[in-house]
Amino acid sequence: MVILSAVIASVVSEIGLGSEPAFKVPDYDFRSPSELPLYLLLGVLCGLVSLALSRCTSFMLSAVNHLHRTVGIPRAAFPALGSLATGTIALAYPEILYWGFENVDILLESRPFVQGLSADVLLQLVGVKIVATSLCRASGLVGGYYAPSLFIGAATGMAYGKFINIAVAQPNPTLQLSILEVASPQAYGLVGMAATLAGVCQVPLTAVLLLFELTQDYRIVLPLLGAVGLSSWVTSGQKRRKGDKGTAKLNEGNRRPTQEPEMSPSETSEHSSGYVLTEKAPYENNLCEVESSLCIDDSSYETEVFKNKVLVSEAMRTRYVTVLMSTLLTEAVSLMLAEKQSCAMVVDDNNILIGLLTLADIADFSKIMKSENRITKGLLVSELCSLDGKGCQVPWIAKPSMDLLSVQIIMDSHGVNQVPVVSEHIEDHNRQPVGILDRECISVTFRALATRESLR
Template identity: 90%
Template structure:
């Protein structure tokens, strides 16, 4: 749904401010036929669970319709930029799904042959299935299995529900976490294709591109517990539209790069290199020659791995030099990509996303013979801070 909204914004040219209006209109239109999808402060969940007296319950067919409609309405609201989260919708969807399943099971058992109706295979009420469905959906969507189990057990105070609750919550959390790991394994989040611009990729030799430093590994996104905005966006400021607007502007690398960075020589002791990184609060250092020409990138992860290898060989680690680490297997200290101050920041970020790197050295572009003298360091934190600062500056005008 989000990709559809971005496609409309890119091709049709609909302004970002119009999407919340269109999303509200679409949700309201759906609510004319299915008013239960609107948020009534959990009263609609009580209706689904048939916990209110003198209130007629919903049929299994209608419950399944509400599940599909609620998913569509929630997706529309989130994609259009309306304030909301996944917590309350997950409870609604789980309750409706569980109630529908419970009613189907009860109907199937009631219509089965009497010889198959064994006394020790009693079917629970649909409300029990609804409660278990709420916990399972909450655990899967928000990745909070322990919270879901404790929440439902506190609400029911019935120990008999614990075993099916643990089974449903565990299975739901296991399935969704596996899907998330597979998505994260494919790389970091891709930028919208409409915001892409022709990238300026520097020419690199095959030896430089053959090995990536271990600090250039793909960055895994933390689950929802590390990002409460994904669970309930009303707790946070939704600056996606502002950030997209800033993305479209021509922000240069020179505006975002770090001008304080660490440089070391091949003859520098590794202990001294680590001390310099600690002093500058950096996780990497650029390796240069006597003429200040960039020849490599040294990371803390590389040093840590190298020290473990040296200790296994019973060698003294305090006397190790940078050149010993960089010449170990020919793949360490390599610079997979470099940027220049005049490059478009969006293009550099696309390169970083495409190749799964977290930082790139920035070299001067006014040196003869294409010599690469470092002038800065660009990482993902720099990019994030720059876009937030520019967005804040725009909002103050």
């Protein structure tokens, strides 16, 4: 079905728009196998550039969330501020703006009568484009990483190729290496595009096929495979380490605010909502999620069958912490520590659920109080829950009779890791807590079921 839909889309677009490619492929060459190590080095460089984009985006998103929480700048103002900042940067570097793929053509020097940019200007464009892309992403402006990846990769490859030519291929080269024949900078620019795309979005095969279809030349495949593979390897190792740390933090009840409009990404939930967000790490760990067509769901059919068979009542924790509005925050933390729980359900005198309190909520509230030079000792749960009218909110609850798959889908859509489970049998007390459900419960329950089935 993927092939069929792709072919139909290609035929329809060719009828309506013609067969002209998105950007012009420049003339390039591949001189000799002795040049292969230079392409491998380019792959490592593109991997590092991809990591720089990931880190910069993460930093910008954290900065925006910090400004929103501490300074009080409304989120609706950030797109305007981001546009103003990006436009100001573009006054000095207009190439960073999106002109279709014309700016990529300029970088690759594939258009006639266009003077090429120097290597130092290309390096400046790499840094500025990374900052501008991260700034747009953090401020909530529309955009992905596909076109920026191609731009950044083209600039990186062209700058690298020009430095190599200066060092080796000039009449009076810096390095006297007569056995080394070096290709034109355009060849490095094309390989840099694919390597950066693979590093940012973790799609090495897509990047290889994309460039191969554009060039229609098998000679470039060998250096292309090497560069793309190394770039993807450099970024995948870093993202895997981040993912391990993120999982550990989530189990402790920490949450990371995100800004992806869709679920994700990274989809957002307010930091003060009292919920633990899933580590989608749109912006921290997995930038390919912004290009949803490049990401797949690797859950198996067997997994879905197990989840459909299991009810919330079988997976939820029946030992949980409840606190009153009049409970001291220090006492609430002690109760969580005693039960080894990262959250507590806030109830009234009739044991009716009011809200959800997490360790991260308390830590954030403590920082705010200290920044205002207020005494933190003796603070009550009610003071935290009344903060901005948003603290301890419970936007969604589960019932014991719900199936686990439905609950997990809702948890994903809300971007939460924990939900209270309330009674469904007492009409007047339909918000009476009976348990807590988190992702660890779901994971352990599924693994236990799978193990039991294997023993049979």
